[in-house]
Amino acid sequence: MDALSALLFFVVVGSVFPLAVGPDAALLAAIGPGVVWVAALLAVMISLHRLFLADLEDGSLEQLLLSPRSLTGIVCVKIAAHWLITCLPLIAVAPLLGLQFGLPAQAIGLLLVSLLLGTPTLVLLGALGAALTLGLRGNVLLALIVLPLCVPVLIFGSGAVTAGNQGLAVNPHLSLLGACLLVAAFLCPWAVAAALRLAVE
Secondary structure, eight states, X not given: OHHHHHHHHHXXXXXXXXXXXXXXXXXXXXXXXXXXXXXXXXXXXXXXXXXXXXXXXXXXXXXXXXXXXXXXXXXXXXXXXXIIIIIHHHHXXXXXXXXXXXXXXXXXXXXXXXXXXXXXXXXXHHHHHHHHTTTOSSSHHHHHHHHHHHHHHHHHHHHHHHHHHTTOOOHHHHHHHHHHHHXXXXXXXXXXXXXXXXHHO
């Protein structure tokens, strides 16, 4: 259900902007990458607040902590499953949103590559925020923690598509996205596991 809500939010936000801006093709192509990336970021945030909540409520989180298996490994599996369920559908429909903004085929291809590199980082950072705010009411604190951390991913992701549209080199942007993913993949699972232990205690 959360994955469907995130997908619908992504589609609705991405579809409303071209209607609001008007038929200016140059303006739509200029703002398109940024709008799609912001919509993807907010859609991911919508789906993250319940990532560990059900485990906490039914007591399975305590069982996971007592399990002989590595909690960090379990966290990695949950994050990967969440990305597959939530983010892959967003990436699949992203070309349709790109067409609404009049993006050329090359720009749409770059948009897909940037989303494939960037959305795992968003989910990793969001999982950390979800673990830190586990058990607290409301999602405002989660957004306040996670959104500032996601700004570099947002800049590099939309910047890659914009640079491609302008005929500039895109490799620096994609390389920085990859670097963000590597750092997040190395640090976030361990930090999430530590935050979950604190939440149960």
